[in-house]
Amino acid sequence: EKVRVTLNINGEKQKLYIEPRVTLLDLLREQLQLSGTKKGCDYGQCGACTVHVDGERVNSCLTFAVMLEGKEITTIEGLAKGDALHPMQEAFIKHDGFQCGYCTPGQIMSGVACIREGHANSEAEVREYMSGNICRCGAYPNIVNAIMEVKN
Numbered sequence: 001e002k003v004r005v006t007l008n009i010n011g012e013k014q015k016l017y018i019e020p021r022v023t024l025l026d027l028l029r030e031q032l033q034l035s036g037t038k039k040g041c042d043y044g045q046c047g048a049c050t051v052h053v054d055g056e057r058v059n060s061c062l063t064f065a066v067m068l069e070g071k072e073i074t075t076i077e078g079l080a081k082g083d084a085l086h087p088m089q090e091a092f093i094k095h096d097g098f099q100c101g102y103c104t105p106g107q108i109m110s111g112v113a114c115i116r117e118g119h120a121n122s123e124a125e126v127r128e129y130m131s132g133n134i135c136r137c138g139a140y141p142n143i144v145n146a147i148m149e150v151k152n
C-alpha cells in the first residue's frame with residue numbers, strides 16, 4: 001500500500017505516493033526522472049547515489065523515501081542556479097575531476113558536503129571524508145584538487 005509523503009526536492013514541494021520499500025534512489029530515478037543520481041552498488045559501498053537531505057549527505061540507496069516526510073532533498077540537478085554551474089561543478093571541469101563521469105554526481109554532492117561540514121582543512125582530511133565515494137577511473141587526485149580549490 002502506498003504512503004502519502006510530502007518532500008521538498010530541489011526547492012520544489014512534491015506530494016507523492018510511495019511504496020514503503022522504495023529507496024530514495026529509486027524514487028528519484030524511476031518515479032521523478034531525476035537520473036543524475038547514479039546507482040552503482042545499491043548497498044552503501046560506492047557513493048554514486050549521494051544526495052543531500054536537509055543539507056547533510058546521505059547514500060540515497062540506503063534511505064527509504066517514506067521516512068523523509070517534510071525533508072529537503074538536493075540532488076545534482078538542484079546544484080546549478082539557472083545557467084550558472086555550482087562552483088564545485090566548475091572546479092571539477094577545470095581540474096578534470098572525472099573520466100567516465102559515472103561517479104561524478106555523487107563525488108560533487110560529497111565534495112559540497114565536505115566543505116560545508118568543515119572537513120576540507122587539508123588534502124588528507126578531504127581524502128578521508130571522500131573515501132566513501134569510489135572512482136573506478138582513479139580520478140582521485142583531481143577530485144581532491146577540485147575540492148581544495150573551492151575551499152580556498
Ligand code: FES
Binds near residue numbers: 062
Ligand atoms: Fe548507493 Fe552505491 S549505489 S552507495
